[in-house]
Amino acid sequence: MKNILLIAHAPSENTRTMAQAVVRGCQHPGISGIQCQWLSPFDTDAEAVKQCHGIILGTTENLGYMSGALKDFFDRIYYPCLEACQGKPAALYIRAGHDGTGTQRAVDTICTGLKWNFVLPTTLCRGPWQSDFSSQCETLGTTFAAGLEAGIF
Template sequence: MKSLLVVAHAPSANTHSMVQAVLKGAQHEDIDSITTQWIPPLEATPEDVLRCDGIILGTTENLGYMSGALKDFFDRIYYPCLEEKQGLPCSLYIRAGHDGTGTQRALKTILTGLRWNSVQAPLVCRGDWQPEFLEQCQTLGLTMAAGMDAGVF
């Protein structure tokens, strides 16, 4: 069994539903060799990252940057995981009230530093809330888990 870790900040009902959609996609009935766990960023530890085989990161856009909770996660796991988790397959989604550009740039910088492998384009859910965001999050989770299940990443 491989382990898919979801570290996502979900401070509202809408962002919580996005996490649930990611999990629903990742836990699709046709995927049987992947276990999936969601841990909020303030609770996730370096040990959680060291145990996983893939990671999905989720954040809100806060003042043109990632959430403080996700930044705190990176601050705590960076050095303990730097050497051990190079090449870790990762995907990310951003709930952006504006355009998400600054958030994407910051995350790309950190992921490059960690040497993690982004396996799909970031999902940026921009503007006012749209029900389609949930379908997109579900697809992101399914794609990540299916790729891991098939050994593609």
């Protein structure tokens, strides 16, 4: 059994809907041998990161940057995971009220330092809430889980 760890800051109903969609995608009926656990960045520690087979990160755009919750997560796990988690497959989705590019750049920079391997393009959900954001996140989860199951990632 392979484990996907979804580390998502979800302070609103809409962002919770997005995280739930990622989990639903990871649990697609056509995919077996994959488990997905969703944790808040505040509830995630280095051991959880070391034990999983792949990571999906979810964040809001806050003042052109990632959420403080995700930044706190990175601050706590960076050095304990630096050597142990190199090459770990990862994906990212961003709920951006504006353009999301600063948020994406900040997460990319930290994950590059960790030597995590982004295996899918960032899912960037920009502007006012759209119901399509949920389906984009579900597709992200399904694609990530299928790739992990097949050994592509």
